[in-house]
Amino acid sequence: MRQLVKFNSANMNVTFFALVAAFGGFIFGLDAANISGALRFVSAEFELDSIQQGTLVGGALLGVILALFFTGTFCEKFGRATVLLAIGCTYSLSSVVSAFALSYEMLFVGRFIGGVAFASITVSAMYIGEIAPAEKRGKFVSINQFMIGLGLLCAFVINYFLVKALPTSSWLTEENIWRVMLGAELFANAIWIALIFCIPESPRWLAKKGRDGEALSVFEMIASKGSAQALLTGVKVSLENNTDLDTFSQLKTLFSAKLRFVVFIAVVYAVVQGATGMNAVLFFAPMVFEQVGMSVENTFMQTITTGVVGLVATLVAIGFVEKLGRRTLTLAGLALVVVAHGSTYIGFKQASYEFNDSAMEELTAHFEEKEISIALLAPFSGKRFSSDVALKTELAKQFDKKTLPLVSGVIIEKTISNVNAVLVLFGIFAFLAAFNLSIGPIMWVIFSEIFPNKVRSVALPFAALVQTISSWSIQQFFPWQLDNMGVANIFLLYAGIGAFGLILMYRYLPETKGKTIEALEVELTNNTMKGQKNSNA
Known part of the structure; x- marks a missing residue:
């Protein structure tokens, strides 16, 4: 039974609902930082080689891949908020299995279950995109990335103090410290589950299901009463113009010639965002800093710095996403990604x-x-x-x-x-800033905006699936690449991917700020790659 929390102003309501929906990103951040801190100790406990390390970390993304095949259908059938609740319970199960794992295989299963819950980021973006006003949608959807950054920072701080206490603790050992790290997520999971009961269902989903009275009530909470009816009318008109499609029909429509340009933009953005190396730095942070020659304690200390840099950059992105727009931030961010990875490559090359x-x-x-x-x-x-x-x-x-x-x-x-630590650290921190300032949060903003109502339930999970496969390839092979390619060549590869993405984004990425989902549907489905290239060149 939902006990909705209502504030006196529409802005406060939207902010609260968006923060609750995005809290899954906080859990994701906790999990990512926790496994990066635990990996050293897990590897010793279960005697893992580099491929097993990559599989263990990448196992979560394999869970995401599975979940994304069903996320759209579940969101369409049960609603966005209900799916978020189920995801919160799945996170809790993952934490328990992971913390009490007795073998590498059992820990992999726990990580895989947690990966199923990582679909929360997609569902959150879908939910927030459907409740936020057009002129502020980018800012609110970017909250997802902010919550991820906040979760990362909290976990990095906790992990650092756990490692610092390890030599003198009477109960903390190298055999159990990773269990404490992975089990700590349960507290955050419980808070999130309780908060989900306080938010309403997506008004656009309610309208699609013919529950117009409930949809209007939600619109009145997130917009002025004078505009609530107009918003509902606009959604109903859009739905009337688009026949209700089942999952297969939505997929067929998504890959039709009319939406080819939209799918192209989503796929390019997803591949570039995943393959420029964020998950290597994110999930293997202590391992990356270890390559510079830092002590174990210092590597964990530096992860806190990465968390702070990422969080500050995300806040800047939230502040400027509606002023500078999605396109400008994306291009500037990708340019800085190339410079950052180039710096890291040069710093490591002569070591x-x-x-x-x-x-x-x-x-x-x-x-x-x-x-x-x-x-x-x-x-x-x-x-x-x-x-x-x-x-x-x-x-x-x-x-x-x-x-x-x-x-x-x-x-x-x-x-x-002979390692140039200054160039390496500049490169890593500049990359973190660039990612969180641009392609990290902006990708989810773009995804929440460009897909028409009639295919949104399958389109967002599809785009997230592409991003997940791209990210998984980075996580899976990073430890192996460290052993066989060397750290310098890895970052050179990431720089090349960033440069490729920058060229494509410059030629084709449209600006979407300040437009309703329904208006963007008309604009983008009537566009072509040739026309977009000419308009942005």
Whole structure:
């Protein structure tokens, strides 16, 4: 039974409803940061290789891929708010299974279930896009990315203090710390489930189901009474012009020639957003900072900085998305992505690793403190490696899978030289800022705007599916790429993808700010790629 919370002004109502819907993004942020912090300890616990590490992290996105095949149908049948409630319960199940996992396989199942719940971001964007006024829709949909950033920051802070307390804690150990990280999400899940009962169903969905009285009541909460009836009338006219379609018919319409341009824009944006490397930095943050030569504690400290940078950039995006528009922010952000990844590539390119007397002395002391056989270090004495790939190849031969995750970071820290840490850190933080300032939040704004009412229930999940597959490929293969390509070449690849996206977006991306969903439907379905290119060139 819903107990709706109503404020005195329409703006406050929309803000509250949007924040609650976007709270799933906060849970997503918590989960992403928690698994990035837990991965080192999980890898040692279950003796994982690089492919298994990627599979474990990418398992969540495999769950998303499965969920997105059904999300549209469920949203159409049961409503957006009801699906969000089901997703909140699924998150809770994922947290329990993950925290109490007894094996790698059981933890993968927990991560997979959590991935099913990641569909909340798509449903949130759909819900917010349907309740927010046209002139403020970009700002409200961007709340999704803000909540993700807030969740990341909270988890990074918690993980840092857990790792900092690890050496002196009487109950926290390297064997159970990851369970604490993954189980902490339950508290946030419970809050979200309670809040979902306080928001109404989407008025556009209610109108589509013929529940005009309920739809009008919701419109009166999120708009002035004078405009509420006009909004409902506009939705009804749009629905009358578009016959009610089942899921298969919606998919057929989505891929028709009339919507070809809209689908092209969505696919390009989704691929570029996913493949420029955010999930590598997001889910493997401590591993990335480890490559610079930081201690374990410092890598977790730097993740807090990444959380702050991402959150501040998202706030800037929210403030400017209606002023500068979606197109300007996207192009500026992608240009900065290319510069940022180029900087990271240059910073890492000349790095080398030398086991000199000083490094051997410090490593010996560390191994003795951790009760690891110092005989394992002997073959490396006096050696120098010209690349991180060569170093990791030899480390994998010498150390077993249980020990390697716990020693690789300190070995890199003590032996690395010629790395330009300033360029690397600038590149990583500039990329985080660029992503959260532009393609991170703006993608969901674009998705919530460009699809016609008659196909929205399948179009948003389809676009999210493309983005998810793109992101999954990054997560799945990042640990393997670190071992076989080297960190410098990985970021060079991301820079190339960003440049490719920048060219396509410059030529084809339309501006959508300040227009109703119904108006955009008329404009975009009557457009062609040729016409758009000419109008934006």
